[in-house]
Structures are given as C-alpha cells and as structure tokens.
Amino acid sequence: MSGGDDTSPGLFEAPVTSAPEPHYLGHRQRLRDKLLRNGAAGFADYELLELLLALAIPRRDVKPLAKDLLVRFGDFAGVIAASPEDLTAVPGVKETTVAALKLVEGAAVRLLKGRVAERTALAAWDDLMDYCLAAQSRADVEEFRLLFLDTKKRLIADQAMQRGTINHTPVYPREVVKRALELKAHSVIMVHNHPSGDPTPSQADIDTTQQIKQGLATVDIALLDHVVVSPGRYISFRRKNLL
Structure with missing residues (x-):
C-alpha cells in the first residue's frame, strides 16, 4: 500500500462531476x-x-x-x-x-436633464419635454415643479414645489414668486402631471396659471409656459394659447 494523501475517488465512490449550467x-x-x-x-x-x-x-x-x-x-x-x-x-x-x-x-x-442643461429651453424644447415626461409623468399623485431660467433662458434650477393628491396640487403664487426671486430667475416654466392619464388642463389649472403669471409679472419675471404631462403625452399652455 502506498502512503500519502490520496484524493482520487475510491472503488465504491462516485466520481465527482460538475452540475450542468442552468x-x-x-x-x-x-x-x-x-x-x-x-x-x-x-x-x-x-x-x-x-x-x-x-x-x-x-x-x-x-x-x-x-x-x-x-x-x-x-x-x-x-x-x-x-x-x-x-x-x-x-x-x-x-x-x-x-x-x-x-x-x-x-x-x-x-441623462435627459443633462441634454438641456446648457441650452436655451426653447431651442431644446423636445429634449426638455422628454425630461419632464421621464421625471414625473408616471407619478401616482399630482406633483408641481418649476423650471427656473436665466436671461438666456437656460435652466438655473428644477425644483419640485408641491405634491398633492391624485387630482389636486395646492400651488401658492407667493411661494413661486419668492423662489424665483431667490434664484434671480428671469423666466419660469411650470410643469405638473395628471395621474388620470389625460393631460387636458382643468379650469383650476387655467385659473392657477393666470394667478401665478400675474404674480410673477409684478416683479418683471415672465411665465413662459405651463406644461401638463401624462405618460407619453403633454399639453403646452403656450401652444394652446392659454397663457
């Protein structure tokens, strides 16, 4: 009998086989x-x-x-x-x-936000809408956000201001004006979503937009647009002549 540590399979020991890959x-x-x-x-x-x-x-x-x-x-x-x-x-x-x-x-x-960061909002409109759709169109409650722009209409900041219920978000014009002044913005784009899937503006959306537009105008800040988004679709107040 030879000495040493023999690790080979014994006579009655099944050889080790690797399991087949899943x-x-x-x-x-x-x-x-x-x-x-x-x-x-x-x-x-x-x-x-x-x-x-x-x-x-x-x-x-x-x-x-x-x-x-x-x-x-x-x-x-x-x-x-x-x-x-x-x-x-x-x-x-x-x-x-x-x-x-x-x-x-x-x-x-x-990635989508980066595409519009150094370009004017209107020149990069399609990319901007892609970003807004990705950022909030599928949220299950209404979210209101503001895009603050500089003198060349480039994005300074994008901030979620309010989060509401499935069909309502309280928005206060004084808070919008206050934040725009803090950021030294020269114009603003409003964005909110409709979880129902229908981006058609409600009368409350239209009334709130006019109140915010008037509030911003008192401090010489323009409201460029209000966009309502839902999955795969959006409606622009500016393009619908609602501003």
Missing part, C-alpha cells in the same frame, strides 16, 4: 452579447428588463418575473417608474431588485 445562463449570455454588439434599440421590453433583473438576481431565471412586471405596469418605462411599494407587491421582487430599477430610472432622468 438553461437560462446561455440565453442571458446571448442577450449580453447582443446588447454589447448592437445596443439596446432592437430589444423587446422583456429582454431589456430581463438583463436588468439579472444584475440584481444573478442566480435565477428572471424572464418570468420580467414578464410579470410588464403585465402589471404596462411597459419598461412603467416598471422603472413604479413606486417601491407597488414593486415589492409583486411576488419575487425584493429590495435589491427595487434598488436596481430605481437606479436606472434616476440615471435616465439625469
């Missing part, structure tokens, strides 16, 4: 290769969401979860914009998954 790993690798080769333009929503979920849940087939989330929230944008409370109500969604989705939402909004 079926979804090859699919996931193909998606990654496609993404790196061609970008995300050709991806279906569930494929893009599947890759994102795989970063948060690496040891699980996440395609069924991706499809469940899309059924629940409608599309990719709806998933990443959903509230943490609504997301965790979906079976299989934990805190790490929510963090990954919220990170993507924050990155998207910041």
Whole structure:
C-alpha cells in the first residue's frame, strides 16, 4: 500500500462531476452579447428588463418575473417608474431588485436633464419635454415643479414645489414668486402631471396659471409656459394659447 494523501475517488465512490449550467445562463449570455454588439434599440421590453433583473438576481431565471412586471405596469418605462411599494407587491421582487430599477430610472432622468442643461429651453424644447415626461409623468399623485431660467433662458434650477393628491396640487403664487426671486430667475416654466392619464388642463389649472403669471409679472419675471404631462403625452399652455 502506498502512503500519502490520496484524493482520487475510491472503488465504491462516485466520481465527482460538475452540475450542468442552468438553461437560462446561455440565453442571458446571448442577450449580453447582443446588447454589447448592437445596443439596446432592437430589444423587446422583456429582454431589456430581463438583463436588468439579472444584475440584481444573478442566480435565477428572471424572464418570468420580467414578464410579470410588464403585465402589471404596462411597459419598461412603467416598471422603472413604479413606486417601491407597488414593486415589492409583486411576488419575487425584493429590495435589491427595487434598488436596481430605481437606479436606472434616476440615471435616465439625469441623462435627459443633462441634454438641456446648457441650452436655451426653447431651442431644446423636445429634449426638455422628454425630461419632464421621464421625471414625473408616471407619478401616482399630482406633483408641481418649476423650471427656473436665466436671461438666456437656460435652466438655473428644477425644483419640485408641491405634491398633492391624485387630482389636486395646492400651488401658492407667493411661494413661486419668492423662489424665483431667490434664484434671480428671469423666466419660469411650470410643469405638473395628471395621474388620470389625460393631460387636458382643468379650469383650476387655467385659473392657477393666470394667478401665478400675474404674480410673477409684478416683479418683471415672465411665465413662459405651463406644461401638463401624462405618460407619453403633454399639453403646452403656450401652444394652446392659454397663457
């Protein structure tokens, strides 16, 4: 009998074999290769969401979860914009998954904001609207925000001023005027969302807009526009001749 530490399988010992890779790993690798080769333009929503979920849940087939989330929230944008409370109500969604989705939402909004940061608001209007839609069109309650502009109509600050209910946000003209003066703004764009999905301005929206316009005019600050957003759509008071 030879000495030493023999680690080879014994006569009655089953040889050690590596477990086969889960079926979804090859699919996931193909998606990654496609993404790196061609970008995300050709991806279906569930494929893009599947890759994102795989970063948060690496040891699980996440395609069924991706499809469940899309059924629940409608599309990719709806998933990443959903509230943490609504997301965790979906079976299989934990805190790490929510963090990954919220990170993507924050990155998207910041990227869109960066496109308008050094350009005049009117020259970058389409990009500005893309930013406003991404930032608040899918909120589940009304949110009122102000875009403060300098003498060249470039963005000084973007601030959420009020958060209300599903169909009402209290806005106080004196607070708008006060903040515009503090920032030395020369003009302002108002933005708020309609969670109902219909961006048509209400009579209350029109009345509030006129009150704020008059208040800003007393200190020589122009109200350039009031934009009402909902998922995928917006209405501009300026373009509708409501200012």
